[in-house]
Amino acid sequence: MRFLRQTASIAAKDLRSELRTKDSLNAAGSFALVIIVLFSFMLDPTETQTVYELSGGLLWLVFAFAGALILNRSFARELPNDCLDMLVASPVSSSALFLGKATANFTLLLVVELVCLPVFGGMYNLSRWSTHLGPLLGVVVLGTWGVTVIGTMFSAITVNLRLRELMLPILVYPIMIPCLMAAMKLSTVLISGEAITGDDWIWLRLLIGFDIIFTSLSLLTVDFVLVS
Amino acid sequence: MTPAVEVQKAWKYFGDYPALRSISLDVPAGTCLALLGRNGAGKTTLLRILSGLSNPSEGSVRILGHGSRDYQARARTGMIGHGIGIYDELSAAENLRLFARLFHVRDAEQTVQQWLTRVSLDRVQNSVVREFSRGMRQRLALARAFLHGPSLLLLDEPFTSLDDRAIALLQSLLADALKGGATVIMSTHQLREAMELATHVALLDRGKLAHSGERPVQMLADPTWLYRTYGDSQ
Numbered sequence: 001m002r003f004l005r006q007t008a009s010i011a012a013k014d015l016r017s018e019l020r021t022k023d024s025l026n027a028a029g030s031f032a033l034v035i036i037v038l039f040s041f042m043l044d045p046t047e048t049q050t051v052y053e054l055s056g057g058l059l060w061l062v063f064a065f066a067g068a069l070i071l072n073r074s075f076a077r078e079l080p081n082d083c084l085d086m087l088v089a090s091p092v093s094s095s096a097l098f099l100g101k102a103t104a105n106f107t108l109l110l111v112v113e114l115v116c117l118p119v120f121g122g123m124y125n126l127s128r129w130s131t132h133l134g135p136l137l138g139v140v141v142l143g144t145w146g147v148t149v150i151g152t153m154f155s156a157i158t159v160n161l162r163l164r165e166l167m168l169p170i171l172v173y174p175i176m177i178p179c180l181m182a183a184m185k186l187s188t189v190l191i192s193g194e195a196i197t198g199d200d201w202i203w204l205r206l207l208i209g210f211d212i213i214f215t216s217l218s219l220l221t222v223d224f225v226l227v228s
Numbered sequence: 229m230t231p232a233v234e235v236q237k238a239w240k241y242f243g244d245y246p247a248l249r250s251i252s253l254d255v256p257a258g259t260c261l262a263l264l265g266r267n268g269a270g271k272t273t274l275l276r277i278l279s280g281l282s283n284p285s286e287g288s289v290r291i292l293g294h295g296s297r298d299y300q301a302r303a304r305t306g307m308i309g310h311g312i313g314i315y316d317e318l319s320a321a322e323n324l325r326l327f328a329r330l331f332h333v334r335d336a337e338q339t340v341q342q343w344l345t346r347v348s349l350d351r352v353q354n355s356v357v358r359e360f361s362r363g364m365r366q367r368l369a370l371a372r373a374f375l376h377g378p379s380l381l382l383l384d385e386p387f388t389s390l391d392d393r394a395i396a397l398l399q400s401l402l403a404d405a406l407k408g409g410a411t412v413i414m415s416t417h418q419l420r421e422a423m424e425l426a427t428h429v430a431l432l433d434r435g436k437l438a439h440s441g442e443r444p445v446q447m448l449a450d451p452t453w454l455y456r457t458y459g460d461s462q
Contacts, residue, residue, distance in 0.1 A: 002332070005329065006329075006330060009326060009329045009330060013315070013318070013326050016318065016322070017315060017317045017318065020317045020318075020356070021317055080311075080316060081311040081312045081313055081314055081315070081316065082309050082310060082311025082312075082313055083311070083313055083314070083315055085279075085281055085307075085309050085311065085313065086307065086309070086313035086327075086372070087330075088280070088281055089279045089280055089281055089302060089305070089307050090302060090327065090330045090331060091299050091302040091303040091330065091331060091332070092330050093299070223297075227280065227281065227282065227283060227297065228276075228281070228282045228283070
């Protein structure tokens with residue numbers, strides 16, 4: 001119970017801070033929408049089949065780029081006034097601190113994605129995008145948790161680096177590749193109006209496995225990262 | 229009686245550079261230790277190790293009978309570092325409520341209100357800290373550090389850049405904490421303020437413990453006496 005209360009306190013604090021300033025939400029939201037518009041210029045909307053085949057990839061590139069803006073701020077938010085030191089010195093376990101921050105990042109990124117998803121469907125004339133809305137949202141949730149958990153961990157690792165805004169994407173994107181590949185593949189299938197069948201299940205298992213493995217690894221190693 | 233803080237042959241390296249060299253120090257419970265030394269002597273490094281923010285490269289540290297990263301040690305320790313440890317975008321009350329929850333303070337809301345009154349911020353408790361003056365932020369930081377009634381206070385240059393009102397408040401809070409049996413360790417360059425409270429002194433010199441023990445009576449009249457007697461100018 002103590003662990004869950006600490007996690008909830010950290011997540012609530014981060015969300016309250018973000019709702020006051022809206023720094024990350026405004027930046028990530030507007031950046032995502034701009035990318036969606038820019039990508040639409042390179043595709044011929046009359047070639048519907050091509051657009052459907054690329055849809056998952058485009059969507060998750062937008063989510064990954066927008067996510068980096070939110071994740072960069074996660075631990076950097078603690079730097080003014082040395083707040084991170086106070087949290088690490090408090091009786092909060094490092095894993096609760098990590099999980100609270102990951103939960104807040106996940107919520108913020110999910111909000112941006114839920115705004116972008118219908119815009120994406122409309123902008124690219126993907127009439128079948130909401131046919132399997134439930135499973136698509138499930139994939140979005142699983143993929144977003146994978147992106148968030150890796151990003152939050154590397155936000156902690158890079159928090160004291162001078163070029164952390166540059167270093168975070170460089171370090172994070174290569175590690176996200178399995179998660180992004182699985183999310184792209186599954187999203188393409190679902191946006192095209194098809195159900196997940198046969199060979200596609202392996203991508204779903206990969207996505208779930210990625211989330212479990214990297215969440216466990218992060219929880220086990222975050223104390224080592226935060227305490228010098 | 230078990231010392232509140234036990235440091236055994238602690239070393240801390242940053243790369244190849246030893247910032248602390250075989251420090252052994254016991255701080256009796258209920259005392260106030262002034263940690264003295266020139267800039268770069270290792271005071272902040274030692275305080276970061278005691279507060280669990282950093283691990284010693286070699287040696288061991290016990291805080292209130294526990295490891296420095298143990299929950300029992302951190303729950304009973306209050307800290308003031310170089311930064312005030314307060315969130316600018318939260319209100320004064322929200323900041324204290326957050327730390328009250330993290331430290332599992334009983335009757336959290338009542339305790340928060342008492343501390344806001346004690347540091348004279350009750351009238352602006354719902355204003356965001358970003359709008360506060362420097363003195364108000366410092367007083368809020370003091371409330372944050374003392375909120376959970378810590379048994380050990382670790383203060384890194386707590387008097388630096390405080391205004392007169394905040395200095396008086398801090399001295400009164402520390403005197404009350406000592407009366408209540410708390411142990412205080414503070415690094416400082418403000419010797420006159422520190423000598424009003426210190427019962428013990430420790431002098432660090434380039435990472436080594438040059439002297440530790442009860443505060444010499446000579447320091448009351450001449451606070452720099454310790455530096456001249458045991459420090460690098462000796």
